[in-house]
Amino acid sequence: MKRTAFFVSDGTGITAETLGHSMLSQFRGVEFAQITLPYVQSEETTRQAVTRINQTAEADGHKPIVFSTVVNEEHREIIGTCNGLVLDMFAAFVGPLEDELGVRSSLIVGESHAIRDHEAYRIRIDAVHYALDNDDGARTRHYDKADIILVGVSRSGKTPTCLYLALQFGLYAGNYPLTEDDFDDLRLPEALLPHKDKLFGLTIDPDRLAAIRSERKSGSKYASPRQCDMEVRALEALFNKFNIPSINATELSIEEISTRILAKAGLQRRLQ
Known part of the structure; x- marks a missing residue:
């Protein structure tokens, strides 16, 4: 119909x-x-x-x-x-x-x-700027200002979730991609160690990850089911080792991911 x-x-x-x-x-x-x-x-x-x-x-x-x-x-x-x-x-x-x-x-x-509360509007804009400046591990020296730092493999939904957290809740959200180098010894990158209490993990089903990566780099090792399966298994082992709270984002919208992060991490939104 x-x-x-x-x-x-x-x-x-x-x-x-x-x-x-x-x-x-x-x-x-x-x-x-x-x-x-x-x-x-x-x-x-x-x-x-x-x-x-x-x-x-x-x-x-x-x-x-x-x-x-x-x-x-x-x-x-x-x-x-x-x-x-x-x-x-x-x-x-x-x-x-x-x-x-x-x-x-x-x-x-x-x-x-309408922009009635100019302070709330400023918070939203500052939070968005923070999310953009601290996207994909580009900068780590400002992690002390972060409310939360999302970690996960490439293409697991970290960036859009950070932007949603900034726009809707006024939260300072950075994100850091974990790679094969981090999985070799199941260790956290040096930049994340001082901020372990702010880390929150996003995981994803390997099949879904392979499909998403194939849209970007079809036929590559990066998008292969074997590579995706290896990364996700290692990622979840890392989360378990360091007691990093996480959620599986495979079937969730950005809105659902964000609100579940708020509830599970005990964060208070700056914007109502």
């Missing part, structure tokens, strides 16, 4: 996409064509959105699913006239919250993504 889903927003569309993706992911038997319509902020752009939704409904022969986070009440009413199943996030949640809190909502466009 194929259906179309629209994410309609008077801002970036990030909130509508996030909530919509979470709901659509529960319907594995349906293939969704996903269309984001951001910055729907005037009557004209709202009617243009409705026209596009209606055209899609006619072409598909099915009502599109419409996730809306439009704030303006008049614009929401216009969207409600479209030939789609409209899931209005504000109608569903803001009304009950107003009733419970006894306070009217501000209904300000873009409020959820």
Whole structure:
């Protein structure tokens, strides 16, 4: 089954996409064509959105699913006239919250993504810079500032996880790749020894690792199943030897990896 889903927003569309993706992911038997319509902020752009939704409904022969986070009440009413199943996030949640809190909502466009807390924004930017500067073992002299240092073999997901930890939680995350040289004697690199309490390991199934590496260097020793199996076995032995906490990231998204690291390492996020 194929259906179309629209994410309609008077801002970036990030909130509508996030909530919509979470709901659509529960319907594995349906293939969704996903269309984001951001910055729907005037009557004209709202009617243009409705026209596009209606055209899609006619072409598909099915009502599109419409996730809306439009704030303006008049614009929401216009969207409600479209030939789609409209899931209005504000109608569903803001009304009950107003009733419970006894306070009217501000209904300000873009409020959820505005830079209101400049200190929090600075923390996020500094954390991202740290992750980039301390990626892949490029620099180790700043590890004393790290909240966590991810270790694992090449292509196990260390870099994107560090960036997510920085962006979402404001954490200073560095990462260091472990190689065959480190596995020979099952020893930690000198640069990591003073920071052993900050280390967290990412491991991955050898078959998955070989597939990922093959996309980069197909046919190489680096991507061979035998090499990947050897590295992963040695990596996990190293984790066991030095009691380094770890998780298997094979079937996990970056979001899941990051939140599990937070829970297992007992880290406190700087950004709420």
